[in-house]
Amino acid sequence: MAKILRCSDLGMNCPKEIRAATEEELLKLAAEHAEKDHGIPVASIPPEIQAMVKAAIREE
Ligand SMILES: [Zn+2]
Numbered sequence: 001m002a003k004i005l006r007c008s009d010l011g012m013n014c015p016k017e018i019r020a021a022t023e024e025e026l027l028k029l030a031a032e033h034a035e036k037d038h039g040i041p042v043a044s045i046p047p048e049i050q051a052m053v054k055a056a057i058r059e060e
Helices: 023-038 047-055
Strands: 003-006 017-020
Touching: 003 023, 017 023, 023 047
Parallel strands: none
Antiparallel strands: 003 017
């Protein structure tokens, strides 16, 4: 079973779909994607947005 996060679910105009086996890994990949492709440093993301990201994670 995989966990999936779609960037578009977070209101981004982005087709990226991030998949990982665990939530920890998924959040790590999402952080890398946000920083690399959206120029959003993870340290600047407020807790309420982090909670939104976690809530947007889907199980496959
Ligand atoms: Zn994206």
